Amino acid sequence: MLRTAFFTLLLLIHCLVLRVAPASSSSEEDDGSSEQEHAGHKKSHSHHWGYTDQHTWGSVFTDCNGKSQSPIDINTKNAIYDSKLPSIALEGYDLTDQPALTLLNNGHTLQLMLPPSMRIVSGFDRVYYAAQLHFHWGTVEEPGSEHTIDNVHFPAEIHVVHYNSKYANISEAANKPDGLAVLGAFIGIGLQENENYERILSALTDVSVEETKTEIPGFNARHLLPNSLERFYRYTGSLTTPPCFQSVNWTMFNDTITVSRRQLAALEDTLKMEQNQLLRKNFRAPQLLHGRYVVSSFSESPNQQTPKIVPLTETDPSTRVRASTGGLGEKQRGDILAIAFGGLFAVTLLAFSMYAFQQRKKYSKFKKDARQNVIYKPASKEEA
Template identity: 85%
Template structure:
């Protein structure tokens, strides 16, 4: 009888322990979810800025992680992966009946996008578009977030998508496979970009922080490079707080160009808190910490290395690897001018040297002839 009572007590104790354990586990799960929500709330309520990037980690723990973005893309160490599937988009050609919300959120210029826009190839699952935004600098300081071989471009566009297995962007942002961002570098060209003008023409309507307006839909595909075949891929994070490390990054090799006037409008129009100019909204490149950067193309056929994009095409100091071409086509305008002036100087120097040599030879002959015509006469006493 005592034995039965002991076994009963042991059984009841086990039930109590299991219940307590289950309750504790449930509390931990709730706590994790609550933590994620808190991070989102902090990102919206905390007045972080780009001038205090080093302090982001003290408020947002993920900003201290080892899979942070942006990064510098080293073209010499990027690994060619022939198995990378090509990027294919669907639903990007929006009609002008679609209203898109343009917002100045105090950190960037953001355009809302409908979920009907999708990346249908390039990843394991379909990803729905949520929004796109920009990062830029100033006339003195180019403002792309990612760099190529430590070179910044004038600006950068990010098109943010979320995994179709999740309900929305907020849920996906906290998941390891939640986000896919298509990024492209923006350079300076000779002509105005009509597609970008569809957005930039409305800048004055959203000049103040937290103001928004609506613009008609258009073909968003035209905001990206003509070719989507050549790109770099790596795993990283949001480039703004809360810095969740949940982004599969695709950075296209080819650039888009806008006019200097259009870029100036982006640099000089928007304001943030206390009516300050919204400018230089780019995060500094982060350490790789052993992450791999892969590319969809091989650079091996180009033994002469990267091509310098002419200043009129991509802005001062920008550089990407060329798909084809060599010789003068691969030189910047400054390089071509330097070669031309150098050649002109060399020709001028050669002509001057030839002229000087001829004059010296002529003078020497004249002097010799003059000496031969002089008759030597000894001095007389009167002359002495």
């Protein structure tokens, strides 16, 4: 009976290991993601595009077929540390003196229009003026960040779009090789409400219908980005929506921002697009690097904290991984495997101990019985 229980438990542990292992094999190129870098272009284009027909973008917008497209998967092991990368410095992000800011549901994303007084004053060759910020998100089951870290998708992503001050406006800069600079950050789920994000999210019901807008009071937009801007990845890419101009200098911060589950749910379940459908999963699939390099402002070390992830099981055959505030993805899977094999070892040891105890007990009983059947008599000289 012990042997049967042992092998049953072994089978259960084996099934657990098989269930955990596939989570480490997510695709580097095609994850069903999407992006939206509205650099001022609106629906004036003759072709009405959507996130469900990404494979057709290139037939209408030729730049979408380029070899410097975004978003990408950021492979942290391949990122090149560049000690000469200048730090990011921002000015004018405190908009509390602004009478009002325009919030828009354009049918592709939630977009907040920004004044050019907001700017990046250090980090690039020239000053870059802010134009707008927007978000990308998914669903509870399918995280919706555009970029990924080691094939890991985060629940959402924020992009703050700036244009080069050498150009008159964002429309002029949008298709220039040095035209745009986008600051991006991953949004995770935390236990507490994010008061700064609530300034935007509290107005979602006012823009629930496509092509509607409202005004919200000014606030400090700097608090929408991570506290530290020192650790980031940098690469050259494109708008992540048609017309996919390859004009973006991307900066993706390593540190994440957190909002509550309720706040993220409001973003996922409130906004509508055409035909009264929920605006969800507005992210583009990761694009190939085609020889491009990703540089980082920091070097990796064994003790370094990296974005935290937790595995997510989906009905979709191509398993994706969702990021949040729980332990590291690879590390967590390793921990589960370690616990499984540790449990197997413990069960084996217990079964062996019980088996040895039973054998010892049986031997003791046999020895006792044997002694009872022996008649003792003193040894004679001959027997000695």
